[in-house]
Amino acid sequence: MAKIKELDSLISDRVEFNIIIDKIKELLRSGTQKEAILIKGNKVIKNQEIYWALKYLGTKYAAVSENEENVNVSLDFLALYDEISDPGIRVYNNAIELIEKDKPTPLVKLNGIINDEKIKIWGKLEWYNPFSLSIKDRTAWYIIFNNLDKINNKEKIIEATSANTGISLSAISSILGKKTKILMPNSSPEYADKMLKIYGSEVVREGNSTNDLIEKVKKIAQEENAFVPDQFSNIFNVLVHLRYTAKELDYQAIYGKLRLKGIFASMGTGGHIAGILLYFHNKYNGIKVFGVQPMENGSIPGIKKQDFNKWWSISELPDKVFSVSFDEAVEMIVKTARNNGIIPGISGGAVLAGFKKAYEQGILEEGDYSCIIPDNGIKYLDDIYEELS
Ligand code: PLP
Incomplete structure (x- = not known):
């Protein structure tokens, strides 16, 4: 008979990452664990890849059995969202817990970006991460603590x-x-x-x-x-955004009753967009993921023009990529500030500029869109201000 056990109570041998990624895709596509993890005591003796896939998706539980057995247990039932659904009263024992437990980062509706009531934009504010006040805290933390x-x-x-x-x-x-x-x-x-x-x-x-x-x-x-953490090719730079950035956004969209149609993200190492692609393209049919990069020879801090030959073999390609200029990014920062009182960083402005381009091209259907805002404009005040005057 299969049982539901806490994943943390089990131990398992390592499995290659490409096998784990395939299993993650399968779990997200079906939304269910279909085979029990075979255990003896608390040791996993078969289906190790299911153990690791659930671990990197961050479910609290897994269906286990002492005999080979088919099961049909939803990821929801395995408490997929538990780890990101409630930061509680936010009293922590040390600063590391700020990144480990103080989740999710906020999702806020941004007004005045385009003039269309049928399309809503939700900024995911990544400057709420504690150290660099940016999305990159997630990468650094996950690489370090997994190594x-x-x-x-x-x-x-x-x-x-x-x-x-x-x-x-x-x-x-x-x-x-x-x-x-x-x-x-x-x-x-x-x-x-x-x-x-x-x-x-x-x-x-x-x-x-x-x-x-x-x-x-x-x-x-x-x-x-x-x-060397090597954020440029370390798989944990993708897995952290699968397990947290993407899953948080999914949970926030469900909880906030959004009709999420698309996500816009900038690309530097490509880590956060790859995690988002892996999660949303497999879990849902029809939620699009759009990439944003600087124009040829343009410079926007933190992001660069992509050659699409690295993560893209494990996640899929973005549905479309928009190239934007520094000026276009700053225009959107100023617009966001003057309509919402918050100042995105330059790559955040670029993401919003990419969103605006997509809107102007008429490719966005009615519904809700999320823009990942990697950091805050206070770091780049001189550059933004110079562009104003
Ligand atoms: N925006 C800023 C400000 C960054 O610092 C970075 C990466 O360093 C990015 C965007 C791109 O994020 P990723 O490396 O996940 O593609």
């Missing part, structure tokens, strides 16, 4: 970053008592050096883009016995 065994015997953590990931890594490393070395391109915003130095991180400025620094980071890591 503690590799980090323990390393001298330091080293990463190439446009700013936010470096700040998150420095904050989390300081909690763990580890040093950090951060390589940033010359185009990264100035405030980043100050924050990094407050955390005691070593900062190196070099090159025009993070792409120029990735190989150098790997070389230094060998020389200096450092751990």
